[in-house]
Amino acid sequence: MSAATVTRAEHGQMTHREILEALSGLLLVLFVAMASSTIVSTALPKIIGDLHGSQTQYTWVVTATLLTATATTPIWGKLSDLYSKKLLVQLSIVLFVIGSLAAGFTQTTEQLIAARAFQGIGMGGVQALVQVAIAAMIPPRERGRYNGYLGGVLALSTVAGPLLGGLIVDTSWLGWRWCFFIGAPFAVIALAVLQKTLHLPVIRRDNVKVDYVGATLIAAGVSVILIWISFVDDAFAWLSWQTFAMVGGGVLLLALATWVESRVAEPVVPLPIIRERTTALAIIGSLAVGMAMFGGAVFLGQYFQIGRGYSPTEAGLLMIPMMFGILISSTIAGRMITKSGRIKPYVVTGTIVLVAGFAGLSVLDHDTPLWYIGTAMAVVGVGVGLSMQNLVLAVQNTVALKDIGAASSTVAFFRSLGGTIGVSILGAVLARRVSDSITSQLTAMGVPAGSGSSGSTLDLSGMPEAIQHVVRAAYGDATGHIFLISMGVAVIGVIAAIAMKPSKLRTTVDLPAEKEPAFAD
Template sequence: MTNAASATAAPGQMTHREIMEALTGLLLAMFVAMLSSTVVSNALPAIVTDLHGSQTGYTWVVVATLLTMTATTPIWGKLADLFSKKILVQAALVIFSVGSVVAAAAPTMGVLIGARAFQGLGVGGLTALVQVVIASMVPPRERGRYSGYIGAVFATATVSGPLLGGLIVDSPMGWRGCFVVGIPIAALAFVVLQKTLHLPTIKREVRIDYLGATLIMAGISLILVWVSLAGTNFDWISATSAALVAGSLALIGGALWVEARVASEPVIPLRLFRDRTTSLATAASVMVGVAMFGATVYLSQYFQLARGMSPTEAGLMSVAMVGGLLVSSIVSGRVITRTGLWKRWLVGGMVFVIVGIALLGTIDATTSLWVVGGYMALTGIGLGATMQNLVLSVQNNVAVQDLGAASSVVAMFRSIGGSAGVAALGAVLAHQVTSGVKDGITALVKAGKISQEQLAAMQHSTGDIPRLADLPAPIRALYEASFGDAVGHLFLVAVPFAVVALVCVVFIKEVPLRTSHGPVAPAESGEEAGEETGLEAAR
């Protein structure tokens, strides 16, 4: 059955060759979206120095993109249910490219942050739409094999981004080249999609939920601003925090009312959450986002600040985790395509994530790099079997007309969990390091191992990420030890979130993957109807 589907297609469906040709353009688009985040990581110190920015500016170069990407993901998904998916992907590529050009030429931190926010609009579109278009081209039963390619692109962008960014910063192009490098790839993706992607456009009356979209974006933005800046610009418990949280809750409450009572074409159809699979997969995605992004994003800093590695060496260490993710995503995708069963991969993947993160919670500045790499590989294996298959479980269970909205909702909540995790665990990291360094400095002063001049130099460097090579030997060793202990603590903090994700996955009811795009029972009819449809198609 699978082999036949590979060679020929049912009426109205694309052949395997046509899918692979269009998939090339989609994967190029996804690669450029992921590369935009990873390639700039090693360039941030040079950017802040060159543009005379502050630590707050350093944070917002990252957060600006994250805000607009996360807030607009469900909007792009809804637009995919109303307009031509091909045109939307190409529009996202154009938006990304324009933002990249402005960022590369930015004369000040303010312009750069604004350009990164605009760039995030395109990244949000690419992140949501690639999944939606693949779901439109390929029936759920066949989708697993193509999910492996997505995992491979994810792995390639994750590994090559930091390495490429380090090389570009050290080249004559400087840090501005990091924003230019993705433009030719985006242009190539645009051309390939124009030639290869041919999806039918369903003509129907379009009603855009502008009020709901605005309230959703504003509510998400406020909560992300809070978790991004609390603990650094103001206290977690303060009048500013209370105002941001209250404002966010009010906006999100208003958005829920509009989506449920007012909008005829809601951006996030709340009926989707009547389906148990969608609700549990969404909750699991939030927890996976916290555990994955919130903890693993600091591994690069661990290798540079606790182990004294260069950015290139730190990038090479990520191969352990990404290699595990690559193998796991490809193997799980192929087996799921052959069997139609996916829940065992979700459960097993989350067990691996929990074990890997718990073991990473034991690392410090002296742990063998081979041991750290092994723990990272375990975590990567778990993530590879989990991330794409959570989206697949939802896509398999919703009505065809809700495919875009459902896919983007899962992606959006994973991004929310990740951004909140990055910000909150970053505050924990800063507190742990500051506390460890402060106590260590006191001990060194009492022991007479450092002078007042050295202490003054250390105090000067605490306002930013220090250059370890410029620090006196005793203080450098103290900083490395403090940072190593703090990163290990972060992983322990992330473990409970992974456990909650496992619990959510366990209670998801498995529905065998459909072998066609539809018809599928609408979400309102509950999971039992969805199961019946899936079983019928599987026969």
């Protein structure tokens, strides 16, 4: 791409063809990262079973990735405001692949959790930087059109990942480790395409430092609280010194992080941006959508395999309705937003539909008809497709180009945080309800609760058939309860969306100089 093209990119004048060429590398990178992540959703019950892991460890294999992705997302976003966006995207995908390969060679669940945590560092970069790069190329008014492509890639990767994971696990000569290995060659191709197609201006600023202290404090505070959620009412009581120490310590760390963010010149989560009405409400909405995306993918895959007895491949196929809903709704909404320039109606509609979908899933048990589950999943998918990318777009429309990285990554940070907290809380609730249900049913059957068949492990193959039925019924019946909780959280998203200020999407990449908001650097 010529220097003239880069100049046009700075002023939002790239042609449709030039944008598609640059977008091809970004979307391929995003596809590789997301597919490599979702590929474990259907394989995870088999993986944890083979490694003799527990339900808590199952949750932490997912939570560890989300946690590190959440913690590093603001740093990636801030770095993109200072250095080459292209180089940072390439670095993030390399880190993601290294983490994937490490996960493939693990021998224990503890090693797997650690490898997935490293993998999340790269995932946080890809998720934030693709959004940032698109925002640097395309004006908000036109971005709705291209967000349809983005939503399509997200939906395709979310469908392809579970299906591929199921096929790999069900293929005897491959084994679950190839769920992690298979993404490496595609990542190399993505890097080559990215090197050729992505050309963005680099705006360097002198004497600027990244707030690593603030990011570390945020990550530490969130981690302590999530660890408490995972173990409370199991390893220790709600009212105990461990609870006071962990909750108090987590809150103290987050309060200290807020103080640091308010003092440093370049905070990773800029408080003035968060205080802006549109951003604040988009953050609240993103928390709900984050829970929808991650909670749905993680626990529905487990429901189909553990609760209903389907194979990993069949579980992947059964997930298609939700992904199809995301694909169709995000594509259609993107084009309609570009045509009208209005975004709030779609976000409001999406969050309301999300509540309806969760309400449908909240009545699941171990023998709910598949047609009903598929319909409810499709409704959830439509809600996610209408709201997820558009919440980011609403924020990007309000900030100057030089703040686009911080603003975009801030929304992505809280969406990922919502997913992290959601998976952790829902996983803890599921584990408690399953354990209580299995214990009561085994006691009624005359089987001692501590006999090793209580369902603390997800390896059902070594259990007698009668006990397998108890475990499957317990998982199937408990899953609906966690989606009832998700519905309650999604209602908060509806309130936030309704409270958002209606606005027209601007037609320029950057804000006019006289209209830049007060929080710009």
